[in-house]
Amino acid sequence: MSNELLQFVLFLVAVSAGWLAGYWYRPRTENKDADASSSYYKGLNYLLSEQPDAAVMTVINELPVNLETLPTHLALGNLMRTKGEVDGAIRIHQNLLSRPSLPRGKLHQVHLELARDYISAGVLDRAERLLKDVVDESEVLRGDALEHLQHIYQSEREWEQAIAVALRRLPPRNWLKKAPAGRGDRRIECALSHFYCEKAQKFLAEHNFKDANTVLQSARQYDRDNVRAYMLSATIALKQHKPELALDLLHTVVDRQAVFSSEVLPLFREAFDSFGGREAYLDALQRIAKMTESSAFFIEAAELMRAKGDANSALQYLLTATRQRPTLGLVSTVLDQPEAGTGPALELVHDIVLKLRAERPSYRCRQCGFSGRKLHWLCPSCEQWGTITPIRGTQGD
Ligand SMILES: [Zn+2]
Secondary structure, three states: OOHHHHHHHHHHHHHHHHHHHHHHOOOOOOHHHHHHHHHHHHHHHHHHOOOHHHHHHHHHHHOOOOOOOHHHHHHHHHHHHHOOOHHHHHHHHHHHHOOOOOOHHHHHHHHHHHHHHHHHHOOHHHHHHHHHHHHHHOOOOHHHHHHHHHHHHHHOOOHHHHHHHHHHHOOOOOOOOOOOOOHHHHHHHHHHHHHHHHHHHHHHHOOOHHHHHHHHHHHHHHOOOOHHHHHHHHHHHHHOOOHHHHHHHHHHHHHHOHHHHHHHHHHHHHHHHHHOOHHHHHHHHHHHHHHHOOHHHHHHHHHHHHHOOOHHHHHHHHHHHHHHOOOHHHHHHHHHOHHHOOOHHHHHHHHHHHHHHHHOOOEEEOOOOOEEOOOOOEOOOOOOEOOEEEOOOOOOO
């Protein structure tokens, strides 16, 4: 049995058990109850036999709308949405809204469900309107509605609005006595930090460095470990001809998050290029390589030695590094050295190593395990910000 089917069956069992419990322990004098139960099972049967239209008609025409039957309507509507029958879910939820008999609190719940339907259907403007109403009118459901709104603005790349919503979701800050953020709050702060980075990127593209720097300060304030914010600040520093400042920022990244060393290497190179100090660059590379054990830094240092005409030192340096950290990158660089020699056996090994390198993913999500060859700040699989990091170890940097 597939996982999805199993979940579906478990859901049915839970719903039926809940309903039956309510059914058996209630006085069975009203015929209305019997009618409600039969239309509920009829609806479920139609759903199970892949006849969603018939299921919708049964629920709308035969199941009365009142406080007792509301959970059943909602359960069937949500079931339809999770099964991908979004139109059916929308009709069931709209039917509930057309009945004036429900109290306001329950109507807000239906609004929220209908907004979820619209999100699933990709009709985001309608979902947005419903969610804004829920935020304004329901204290109980405000948190859920704001979370959905943040998601909508994020997918529409409306960063200004995404920031406003994320700030509303955070508890008020006490700057004098900073309480440790809860897990949920940490996620919001991390997302917020990336929203500011997105704005910074826009400013950067317009060469508006002043505003870019301002939003990057906010990005670092909400997540002091956000590598992307440091990299963007360093990029701006380089554009403003401030290589020392750029190097400070880049050193912060390698000190705090060595796993991102390979990502900041190109910016290091650029900063030292504007200094013009090759010796200083080689020193810095060797120091950082020793500290972070990053293959990319070992390789860059060896290439610099070779460029200076010191091929033997480059080879010895690479061999020591490879013994210490036998990564595919280092092994293939050793095999690339002319001193490594030639011959069919060596060429074969070289080919295999290159193939292994080309096939391996370079980045993986800590949260869901998604892997790929491109660094995404927002995981395309689990949609969390800042969870994807370069892969470390034999297969990686
Ligand atoms: Zn993920």
